[in-house]
Amino acid sequence: MIEVADLAVTFNAGTPLERQALRGVSLRLENAEFVCVIGSNGAGKSTLLGAIAGDVAATSGRVVLSGQDVTRLPAEERSPHVARVFQDPLAGSCGNLSIAENLALALARGRRRGLRAALGRVSLATVRERSAELGLGLEDRLDQPMGSLSGGQRQALALVMATLAPSSVLLLDEHTAALDPRNAEFVLDLTRRLAERFKLTVLMVTHSMRQALDYGSRTIMLHEGRIVLDVTGPERHDLTIEDLLAEFRKARGGEISEDRLLVG
Numbered sequence: 001m002i003e004v005a006d007l008a009v010t011f012n013a014g015t016p017l018e019r020q021a022l023r024g025v026s027l028r029l030e031n032a033e034f035v036c037v038i039g040s041n042g043a044g045k046s047t048l049l050g051a052i053a054g055d056v057a058a059t060s061g062r063v064v065l066s067g068q069d070v071t072r073l074p075a076e077e078r079s080p081h082v083a084r085v086f087q088d089p090l091a092g093s094c095g096n097l098s099i100a101e102n103l104a105l106a107l108a109r110g111r112r113r114g115l116r117a118a119l120g121r122v123s124l125a126t127v128r129e130r131s132a133e134l135g136l137g138l139e140d141r142l143d144q145p146m147g148s149l150s151g152g153q154r155q156a157l158a159l160v161m162a163t164l165a166p167s168s169v170l171l172l173d174e175h176t177a178a179l180d181p182r183n184a185e186f187v188l189d190l191t192r193r194l195a196e197r198f199k200l201t202v203l204m205v206t207h208s209m210r211q212a213l214d215y216g217s218r219t220i221m222l223h224e225g226r227i228v229l230d231v232t233g234p235e236r237h238d239l240t241i242e243d244l245l246a247e248f249r250k251a252r253g254g255e256i257s258e259d260r261l262l263v264g
């Protein structure tokens, strides 16, 4: 469960560079709910994910994860609750370590122990099994460096890593944006399967309006730090990309001059 109450984040407060990235966002995701977040550049999407994960400090408001108020907890103390996959396939893993070592570290997430302890505990069979499920042949390459993998393979493994240790919340920050369409589809399908299997509460940021309507059961649009659209159920089912574009226009008070919004 994720609960965000009246969350505000202001960067560089009191300076000429002051920027209100979130202006009172309230949002509740029930257990195992999968919500897509869409919004124009600078809308506050990454800031929202960062504030939930603990990388970004809340200026005011509250963040509650699985019933625990984590607003003042640092990121590492939230990690037993939260797993995160970023846009950059290089961001969430260590390229110099082997695939097996990266998976072992992921398994140790949220525990105060190092690689050696993690490697001692990890079951090679588990790592091999979870890698084999991807159908990419990675189970035979576990000793190879993570850096030798393609972007798509790395993002697929990042998802496996995110779901190795028991966490309930998965935050996805445009995690397919750097992939070609075929790999993006593979990773999205994997996302859906893992979310269902582990009953994860998912917040997925995307620039693709198609993805925002096709994945999960609810779509949220952020604009200038506020939620301007929150649709679910039959209302969402009937929503078209044209409708979403119209919502963007409404939010922006005119035409869309957005180079990163994708209708596909």
Ligand SMILES: Nc1ncnc2c1ncn2[C@@H]1O[C@H](COP(=O)(O)OP(=O)(O)OP(=O)(O)O)[C@@H](O)[C@H]1O
Residues within 6 Å of the ligand: 011, 012, 019, 020, 021, 039, 040, 041, 042, 043, 044, 045, 046, 047, 048
């Ligand atoms: N660390 C920071 N310091 C100062 N300003 C920041 C910082 N992080 C984000 N901002 C500003 O806060 C606003 C929201 O940024 P954020 O990255 O959350 O937007 P976004 O919706 O994820 O955008 P995009 O789609 O372009 O990634 C932007 O104006 C951004 O410039």
